[in-house]
Amino acid sequence: MPADPKSSTDVAVENDYDSFAEAYTVENDTSLLNAYYARPAIVDLAGDVAGRRILDAGCGSGAVSEALRDRGAVVAGFDRSAKMVELARQRLGADTDLRVADIGQPLPYPDGAFDDVIAALVLHYLEDWTAPLAELRRVVKPGGRLIVVVNHPIIFKIIHPEASYFATSKWSDECTFNGQKAVLTFWHRPLHAMTDAFTAAGFRTAVISEPPPAPEARELFPDEMARFPSGAFLSFLFFVLEAV
Numbered sequence: 001m002p003a004d005p006k007s008s009t010d011v012a013v014e015n016d017y018d019s020f021a022e023a024y025t026v027e028n029d030t031s032l033l034n035a036y037y038a039r040p041a042i043v044d045l046a047g048d049v050a051g052r053r054i055l056d057a058g059c060g061s062g063a064v065s066e067a068l069r070d071r072g073a074v075v076a077g078f079d080r081s082a083k084m085v086e087l088a089r090q091r092l093g094a095d096t097d098l099r100v101a102d103i104g105q106p107l108p109y110p111d112g113a114f115d116d117v118i119a120a121l122v123l124h125y126l127e128d129w130t131a132p133l134a135e136l137r138r139v140v141k142p143g144g145r146l147i148v149v150v151n152h153p154i155i156f157k158i159i160h161p162e163a164s165y166f167a168t169s170k171w172s173d174e175c176t177f178n179g180q181k182a183v184l185t186f187w188h189r190p191l192h193a194m195t196d197a198f199t200a201a202g203f204r205t206a207v208i209s210e211p212p213p214a215p216e217a218r219e220l221f222p223d224e225m226a227r228f229p230s231g232a233f234l235s236f237l238f239f240v241l242e243a244v
Contacts, residue, residue, distance in 0.1 A: 015125055015184055017060075021083035023180035025061040032221045037213040038149055038236055039064055042120055045147055045209065045240050049073040052115040055139060057103055058122035062088030065096070068118075076114070078107070103132045112141040120149040121236070124186045127168065129194075133201035140243045146203055148239040152210070155235065156188035166190050194239075203241035210234060 017024065028034040042064055046054075050072030056065040059077030061084050069075045069092070076097035079085050085100050092098065101108055103122060117140050123129055136146055157165050159173070172185040195205050212232040218225045225231070 017079075017081035018083040020177055020180050020182045021061065021081060021087055023178040024182070025063075025084075025087050026178040028061065028063055028177075032213065032217055032224055033235055034063070036217040036220065037211075038120060039067055040214045041209065041211040041236075041238055042118060042147060042149065043067050043071070044211070045207065045238060046071075046073075046116065046118070046145075049116070053113065055109065055114040055117045057117055057119045057136060059088055059098065060084045062091040062096075062098070064118055064120055066091055069096075073116075076109075078103075103135070107135045107139055109139045111138055112144075114140050114144060116140065116145045116147065118147050120147070121151075123148060124150040124188075125184075127170070127187045129197045130200070133197055133203070137202045137243060142243055144243045145206075146198075146239075146241040146243065148198075148241065149236050150194070151186055151188070152234045152237040153188060153191055153194075156186075163188075168193065191237075194237075198239070198241050202244055204244050205239060206242050207238070207240035209238040209240075211238060 046068060049068050052073050054068055054073045054075050056062070056075060056077035059065055059079050062077060065075040065077050065088065075092070077088060078099040078101040079088070080100070080102045082100050085098050088098050089096070099108060104126065117136050119136060123132065126132060140146060153165065156163065156169065156171060160171060163169055169188045170185065171188060172183055174181060174183050198205055210232070218231065
């Protein structure tokens with residue numbers, strides 16, 4: 001369920017979350033797409049996390065980390081946005097290992113440090129997944145999991161029906177977070193390119209999921225959900241990958 005696009009693929013934006021971190025956090029904590037769709041789906045896919053060491057890669061303001069910590073996980077997180085990390089510290093407290101780091105660079109963690117890694121709404125900002133996935137594979141232990149959430153590849157084709165589904169393509173979308181406008185720039189890639197990249201990085205694809213929103217979404221968002229009589233919609237694609 002994409003936002004209405006107001007910008008085209010020729011808009012160059014660096015996804016500067018520092019500039020709208022607080023507005024995004026307010027939206028993220030209450031919105032249909034984040035609070036009642038992506039986050040509960042991640043928690044459900046993660047299952048019993050009690051005692052598991054989990055890295056939240058691209059943690060934002062820490063909402064996913066908080067949900068997993070509340071279920072007994074030992075969480076750590078990083079984000080490229082210093083402002084987002086500051087907000088995550090306010091949410092999670094000083095005893096949580098939170099760092100400013102870039103998923104496109106070597107990560108400041110030892111090999112096999114984590115049982116699971118969550119990369120939610122992160123990889124679709126990147127043109128090349130090779131180095132980021134290699135680093136995520138390095139820091140997760142053998143047999144551990146990487147849970148990935150990205151824009152569903154059908155969304156690009158819906159917004160740009162004239163474009164090639166099979167090409168890796170840059171595109172931008174103007175969004176509104178708690179009243180503040182921001183332009184986000186993504187990289188579309190077809191499904192087979194995603195799974196090929198996971199395999200090349202040393203992961204086995206265990207689950208590909210297109211989940212419905214949380215049950216309470218229909219009552220909380222009646223206008224939006226009225227567009228989807230079945231109760232399900234497509235916005236993100238969810239993967240559970242096993243480190244081999």
